[in-house]
Amino acid sequence: MKSFHGGVHPNDSKKYTAAKPIETAPLPKKVIIPLRQHIGAPVSAIVKKGDDVKKGQLIAQSNAFVSGNVHASISGKVIDIADYPHSVFGTCLSIVIESDGQDAWAEGIPVQRQWEKLDAKELSGIIREAGIVGMGGATFPTHVKLAPPPDKKIDTFILNGSECEPFLTADYRSMLEYTDRIKSGVLITMKVLGVNTGYVGIEDNKPDAVKALQSAFGGTQVKVVALPTKYPQGAEKMLIFMLTNREVPSGGLPMDVGVVVQNVGTIIAISDAVTRGIPLIQRVLTVSGSAVKEPKNLLMRIGSTFADALSHCGGLNGELAKIISGGPMMGFAQSTMDIPIIKGTSGILFLSRKDINDDKEYACIHCGRCVEACPMGLNPSMLSILGERQLYVEAKEEYNLMDCMECGSCVYVCPAKRKIVQYIRYSKTQNALQAQKEQAKVAV
Amino acid sequence: MAVNEETLKMNLLTVSTSPHITSPESIPKIMWSVNAALVPAVIFAAWYFGMPAITTMLVGVVVAVATEYVIQLIRKKDITINDGSAVLTGLLMAMCLPPNLPWYMTAFGSFLAIAVAKHSMGGLGYNIFNPAHIARAALMVSWPVAMTTWTAMTTKADVVTTATPLNILKQQGYTQLVETFGDTSSMYQAMLLGTRNGSIGETSAVLLILGGIFLIYKGYIKWEMPVLMIGTVGILTWIFGPAGLFTGDPLFHMLAGGLIIGAFFMATDMVTIPITRKGKIIFAVGAGILTVLIRLKGGYPEGVCYSILLMNCVTPLIDRFVVPKKFGAGR
Numbered sequence: 192m193k194s195f196h197g198g199v200h201p202n203d204s205k206k207y208t209a210a211k212p213i214e215t216a217p218l219p220k221k222v223i224i225p226l227r228q229h230i231g232a233p234v235s236a237i238v239k240k241g242d243d244v245k246k247g248q249l250i251a252q253s254n255a256f257v258s259g260n261v262h263a264s265i266s267g268k269v270i271d272i273a274d275y276p277h278s279v280f281g282t283c284l285s286i287v288i289e290s291d292g293q294d295a296w297a298e299g300i301p302v303q304r305q306w307e308k309l310d311a312k313e314l315s316g317i318i319r320e321a322g323i324v325g326m327g328g329a330t331f332p333t334h335v336k337l338a339p340p341p342d343k344k345i346d347t348f349i350l351n352g353s354e355c356e357p358f359l360t361a362d363y364r365s366m367l368e369y370t371d372r373i374k375s376g377v378l379i380t381m382k383v384l385g386v387n388t389g390y391v392g393i394e395d396n397k398p399d400a401v402k403a404l405q406s407a408f409g410g411t412q413v414k415v416v417a418l419p420t421k422y423p424q425g426a427e428k429m430l431i432f433m434l435t436n437r438e439v440p441s442g443g444l445p446m447d448v449g450v451v452v453q454n455v456g457t458i459i460a461i462s463d464a465v466t467r468g469i470p471l472i473q474r475v476l477t478v479s480g481s482a483v484k485e486p487k488n489l490l491m492r493i494g495s496t497f498a499d500a501l502s503h504c505g506g507l508n509g510e511l512a513k514i515i516s517g518g519p520m521m522g523f524a525q526s527t528m529d530i531p532i533i534k535g536t537s538g539i540l541f542l543s544r545k546d547i548n549d550d551k552e553y554a555c556i557h558c559g560r561c562v563e564a565c566p567m568g569l570n571p572s573m574l575s576i577l578g579e580r581q582l583y584v585e586a587k588e589e590y591n592l593m594d595c596m597e598c599g600s601c602v603y604v605c606p607a608k609r610k611i612v613q614y615i616r617y618s619k620t621q622n623a624l625q626a627q628k629e630q631a632k633v634a635v
Numbered sequence: 636m637a638v639n640e641e642t643l644k645m646n647l648l649t650v651s652t653s654p655h656i657t658s659p660e661s662i663p664k665i666m667w668s669v670n671a672a673l674v675p676a677v678i679f680a681a682w683y684f685g686m687p688a689i690t691t692m693l694v695g696v697v698v699a700v701a702t703e704y705v706i707q708l709i710r711k712k713d714i715t716i717n718d719g720s721a722v723l724t725g726l727l728m729a730m731c732l733p734p735n736l737p738w739y740m741t742a743f744g745s746f747l748a749i750a751v752a753k754h755s756m757g758g759l760g761y762n763i764f765n766p767a768h769i770a771r772a773a774l775m776v777s778w779p780v781a782m783t784t785w786t787a788m789t790t791k792a793d794v795v796t797t798a799t800p801l802n803i804l805k806q807q808g809y810t811q812l813v814e815t816f817g818d819t820s821s822m823y824q825a826m827l828l829g830t831r832n833g834s835i836g837e838t839s840a841v842l843l844i845l846g847g848i849f850l851i852y853k854g855y856i857k858w859e860m861p862v863l864m865i866g867t868v869g870i871l872t873w874i875f876g877p878a879g880l881f882t883g884d885p886l887f888h889m890l891a892g893g894l895i896i897g898a899f900f901m902a903t904d905m906v907t908i909p910i911t912r913k914g915k916i917i918f919a920v921g922a923g924i925l926t927v928l929i930r931l932k933g934g935y936p937e938g939v940c941y942s943i944l945l946m947n948c949v950t951p952l953i954d955r956f957v958v959p960k961k962f963g964a965g966r
Contacts, residue, residue, distance in 0.1 A: 441963040512649055519655040526650045548657035554760030558905040568961040572910055591961050599654030606660040613652050
């Protein structure tokens with residue numbers, strides 16, 4: 192099979208959890224639910240300190256279209272609304288709920304629905320109400336993705352089952368264990384989009400998942416394709432290229448080539464919201480790494496903390512050097528365990544010193560490995576050097592800085608251990624600051 | 636609470652941005668591998684040329700390492716003599732010298748390579764020119780006689796000549812060259828095995844190629860580089876032969892002089908060659924063309940060193956214009 196340019200083959204480290212069935216974590220005593228778990232307009236709390244809430248009850252919302260509702264993930268009492276640590280933003284205004292131990296549903300849920308009887312508009316409304324966002328980590332509101340502007344004609348839907356990040360097996364286990372919900376979720380999404388062509392892309396290191404979904408989707412318009420195992424196979428642009436041979440233009444979005452891509456967790460959330468009336472209050476995630484005693488795939492409530500996850504996994508096993516929210520290639524390092532799990536938390540990794548890169552950084556020796564590894568066809572070496580020399584505008588205008596998706600392939604292969612992606616992120620920020628300044632000048 | 640105890644330990648947590656894992660490759664690993672790839676040829680040279688070659692190589696390496704150590708000490712930089720790159724520069728330079736060169740000339744060359752060609756430009760990664768070749772070029776202009784004096788140093792060979800094959804070719808012509816060896820097949824054999832006069836590391840083509848194949852297998856050099864540079868020299872010397880078009884002896888030219896060591900070990904020095912695959916191809920072919928031009932038309936018998944240095948000059952230019960194709964730029 193042809194492949195996209197570049198990419199890397201890190202040790203997938205999935206052996207820790209690949210064979211472990213999804214386990215439901217015990218009910219947390221307390222949840223911290225951040226009000227920013229999505230990209231777009233912020234939501235405001237509609238409950239106040241001291242209120243009693245039920246599981247699935249709407250507790251924060253916004254009138255803006257590009258936003259994501261937030262629901263209580265347990266029943267109990269709101270004990271605080273204040274800034275708490277956040278895995279992506281540092282800190283964030285959050286609603287803290289103390290469990291009453293009842294785990295009682297809010298009125299009207301769950302409810303059984305026949306999705307086939309609902310039209311696209313009704314389905315889309317349910318998805319918006321349920322606060323569903325991209326659960327692969329990007330957290331873009333799903334109902335917005337499913338409502339492209341009229342000039343973008345969507346003809347293809349893709350389920351991203353590649354899960355190319357090392358360590359993570361949550362999507363893999365979900366594909367094996369939640370096959371029926373994935374099937375209904377995909378068909379619902381295709382109905383909302385009004386498309387007849389669907390693909391499921393899965394890396395070929397998960398043959399049983401390929402087989403399970405192939406038999407589930409037999410007789411439908413959805414083709415399940417095994418893709419070569421190569422990071423970043425799950426990057427939207429790479430996935431679309433592999434399955435449809437379409438290249439998302441530079442600076443463009445999948446909808447520019449008529450495609451919508453969704454993640455496995457998101458699709459399951461869609462199925463749950465539509466067929467059972469359950470908003471997005473829980474997710475499957477992988478807890479793994481060499482510093483955790485019993486790595487597991489856990490079904491956890493949104494707002495449970497990393498510390499909760501660790502205690503369900505037997506605690507630490509030896510020295511801990513790094514905690515990561517997400518995968519090791521694109522995830523976020525954390526400074527504390529009192530961080531809540533949010534809708535986009537696909538995994539929590541507890542890594543020991545030997546797993547992580549904290550080697551001495553050398554000057555670039557120009558070996559060209561990064562250029563060969565870059566799936567976007569950039570020159571990461573040059574971008575890192577320009578970043579180092581503070582030549583941010585050159586990086587943007589002459590070396591396609593903004594095309595970098597920060598997949599980290601260049602850093603992975605770099606023998607000089609250069610923090611290429613860090614330089615790139617910093618250069619992007621500097622360009623953005625410069626643009627802001629110029630705008631401010633115009634405004635004056 | 637167990638979790639709180641664990642929280643306490645977190646003073647030692649590393650918090651940095653993604654990616655959090657990297658491949659086991661490193662600069663020291665690459666540099667030491669290249670050194671290792673030279674070992675067979677070094678052992679052969681020590682056996683074939685004897686003490687003078689051993690002395691030259693030792694002086695080359697020791698002075699290179701010492702120079703780097705002193706410079707980094709003075710500049711209060713991290714001492715990086717363990718990364719294998721100074722050793723490699725010293726060794727490669729020594730291998731490009733006549734075995735019987737006086738030791739102080741070798742020492743001067745090593746000093747130049749490390750102090751001027753490498754550290755005055757900023758150290759590893761910043762040098763424009765291949766340091767070993769810069770040193771050789773400097774020695775050529777400083778002590779032209781010593782650098783081209785090939786006294787009969789051979790300890791083992793039956794055939795003893797006082798000039799390198801390329802020298803004989805330049806001064807006396809092809810017929811005389813073949814006669815020196817007896818016939819063409821013994822000439823090719825001597826050229827391939829290295830039982831002939833020449834610089835320390837230039838002689839044993841077969842062992843250098845062996846080392847090169849090891850580096851290609853490890854992924855540290857690209858096969859296109861040696862193949863295209865040597866191939867270009869072969870094709871051009873065959874076309875522009877001494878008795879008119881297509882009368883040249885490509886095999887001789889491909890095995891002669893510093894071409895094999897240059898193509899496998901100098902034209903692949905990642906710091907001083909283009910970063911893209913296409914750029915590397917341009918570099919290799921360009922170096923091949925320049926080598927032939929110097930050998931056939933220039934005043935020097937050998938042109939590998941200068942051709943690579945000249946291509947080093949245009950490397951930034953090549954990198955400026957030969958860029959990777961951006962994803963999503965339209966096809």
